[in-house]
Amino acid sequence: MSELNLILLGPPGAGKGTQAERIREDFDLAYIATGDMLRQAVAEGSDLGREAKRYMDAGELVPDAVIIGMFSERLRADDARDGFLLDGFPRTIAQADALGEALMELGRDLTGVLLFEVPDEDIVRRISGRRVNPGSGRVYHVDFDPPKVAGRDDVDGSELVQRDDDRPETVRKRLAVYHEQTAPLIAYYEERGLLHPIDGTCAPAEVAEHVRRSLATLQREQDF
Numbered sequence: 001m002s003e004l005n006l007i008l009l010g011p012p013g014a015g016k017g018t019q020a021e022r023i024r025e026d027f028d029l030a031y032i033a034t035g036d037m038l039r040q041a042v043a044e045g046s047d048l049g050r051e052a053k054r055y056m057d058a059g060e061l062v063p064d065a066v067i068i069g070m071f072s073e074r075l076r077a078d079d080a081r082d083g084f085l086l087d088g089f090p091r092t093i094a095q096a097d098a099l100g101e102a103l104m105e106l107g108r109d110l111t112g113v114l115l116f117e118v119p120d121e122d123i124v125r126r127i128s129g130r131r132v133n134p135g136s137g138r139v140y141h142v143d144f145d146p147p148k149v150a151g152r153d154d155v156d157g158s159e160l161v162q163r164d165d166d167r168p169e170t171v172r173k174r175l176a177v178y179h180e181q182t183a184p185l186i187a188y189y190e191e192r193g194l195l196h197p198i199d200g201t202c203a204p205a206e207v208a209e210h211v212r213r214s215l216a217t218l219q220r221e222q223d224f
């Protein structure tokens with residue numbers, strides 16, 4: 001079967017990470033989430049992490065040169081050879097161009113871009129209520145997916161926290177950045193016939209079903 005090379009596109013908090021978990025269970029794809037890679041660099045206190053943190057805390061994008069360098073290296077890792085799932089990259093036209101060039105060099109193609117559509121008001125409600133266990137990365141929501149004991153992880157009981165960049169004022173900034181710098185990718189991939197819009201306002205299980213149908217169609221078209 002031919003490889004699936006996918007991009008998950010959409011505003012922060014549109015459910016890309018949640019859907020990515022399910023897609024990875026169904027298809028064996030390397031999951032590349034630049035936000036996770038940056039948070040890891042911050043936790044390790046590397047030079048990259050120190051530089052990135054300033055931008056992340058402000059809700060701004062880390063400069064293209066930094067991200068493209070980090071991403072290109074990751075794309076060439078062994079596990080990404082048979083297909084990948086990108087979450088949070090590309091976020092600018094320059095990053096999309098860099099991805100296109102890297103794939104051309106490797107003689108590979110993008111299979112499709114899943115666009116998760118969710119209105120801004122829903123995003124602010126979703127992200128501001130998000131709480132994470134910093135150790136395991138497990139995610140909860142104070143209204144939609146609360147832990148059994150408020151503020152505590154269900155599995156190991158550790159304290160749940162709000163990510164610095166999940167505060168309401170930072171969320172609004174991240175949304176503004178999305179509309180200004182990332183949304184132009186919608187037309188970019190539509191022109192290339194790669195865009196597959198998904199209604200991201202439904203319940204996660206329903207969104208997952210829609211995603212599964214889109215991916216099955218993509219795979220059939222590719223194998224044809």
Ligand code: AMP
Pocket residue numbers: 012034035036038055056057059060061062063067087088089090091095165174
């Ligand atoms: P995320 O977890 O994908 O929402 O990313 C968290 C933060 O990391 C973003 O708000 C940006 O500051 C930074 N970031 C992640 N991916 C990128 C990217 N592709 N380009 C620029 N900045 C990024």
